[in-house]
Amino acid sequence: MAAPTAQQRMRRAQQKLRLRGVTLTLDALKSVVAFLSRSSSNADDDDDATLEQIAQELDQMSCMK
Numbered sequence: 001m002a003a004p005t006a007q008q009r010m011r012r013a014q015q016k017l018r019l020r021g022v023t024l025t026l027d028a029l030k031s032v033v034a035f036l037s038r039s040s041s042n043a044d045d046d047d048d049a050t051l052e053q054i055a056q057e058l059d060q061m062s063c064m065k
Protein backbone atom coordinates (compact mmCIF):
# COMPACT_ATOMS: atom_id res chain seq x y z
CA MET A 1 0.00 0.00 0.00
CA ALA A 2 1.30 3.45 -0.90
CA ALA A 3 2.09 5.97 1.79
CA PRO A 4 -0.75 8.42 2.48
CA THR A 5 -0.48 11.86 0.97
CA ALA A 6 -0.18 14.95 3.15
CA GLN A 7 -3.83 15.78 2.52
CA GLN A 8 -4.93 12.28 3.54
CA ARG A 9 -2.86 12.46 6.73
CA MET A 10 -4.32 15.89 7.52
CA ARG A 11 -7.88 14.67 6.98
CA ARG A 12 -7.27 11.56 9.10
CA ALA A 13 -5.68 13.58 11.92
CA GLN A 14 -8.52 16.11 11.83
CA GLN A 15 -11.14 13.35 12.02
CA LYS A 16 -9.38 11.62 14.91
CA LEU A 17 -9.05 14.88 16.85
CA ARG A 18 -12.68 15.81 16.20
CA LEU A 19 -13.75 12.45 17.63
CA ARG A 20 -11.91 13.50 20.78
CA GLY A 21 -13.68 16.87 20.82
CA VAL A 22 -10.75 18.92 19.53
CA THR A 23 -11.02 21.40 16.68
CA LEU A 24 -7.82 23.02 15.41
CA THR A 25 -7.09 25.89 13.07
CA LEU A 26 -5.59 25.01 9.72
CA ASP A 27 -2.13 26.18 10.81
CA ALA A 28 -2.28 24.12 14.00
CA LEU A 29 -3.46 21.07 12.08
CA LYS A 30 -0.61 21.45 9.58
CA SER A 31 1.84 21.62 12.50
CA VAL A 32 0.41 18.44 14.02
CA VAL A 33 0.62 16.59 10.71
CA ALA A 34 4.20 17.80 10.15
CA PHE A 35 5.11 16.56 13.63
CA LEU A 36 3.47 13.18 12.99
CA SER A 37 5.31 12.89 9.68
CA ARG A 38 8.67 13.52 11.34
CA SER A 39 8.09 11.39 14.42
CA SER A 40 6.46 8.21 13.11
CA SER A 41 6.84 5.82 10.23
CA ASN A 42 3.24 5.93 8.95
CA ALA A 43 2.07 3.76 11.84
CA ASP A 44 -1.54 4.53 12.71
CA ASP A 45 -1.09 3.24 16.25
CA ASP A 46 1.72 5.72 16.89
CA ASP A 47 -0.36 8.51 15.36
CA ASP A 48 -3.35 7.57 17.53
CA ALA A 49 -1.27 7.64 20.69
CA THR A 50 0.22 11.03 19.81
CA LEU A 51 -3.17 12.50 18.88
CA GLU A 52 -4.65 11.19 22.13
CA GLN A 53 -1.88 12.88 24.10
CA ILE A 54 -2.41 16.16 22.21
CA ALA A 55 -6.15 16.00 22.94
CA GLN A 56 -5.51 15.34 26.64
CA GLU A 57 -3.07 18.22 26.95
CA LEU A 58 -5.43 20.61 25.17
CA ASP A 59 -8.23 19.49 27.51
CA GLN A 60 -6.04 20.14 30.54
CA MET A 61 -5.11 23.58 29.20
CA SER A 62 -8.75 24.50 28.67
CA CYS A 63 -9.58 23.46 32.24
CA MET A 64 -6.90 25.79 33.58
CA LYS A 65 -8.47 28.90 32.05
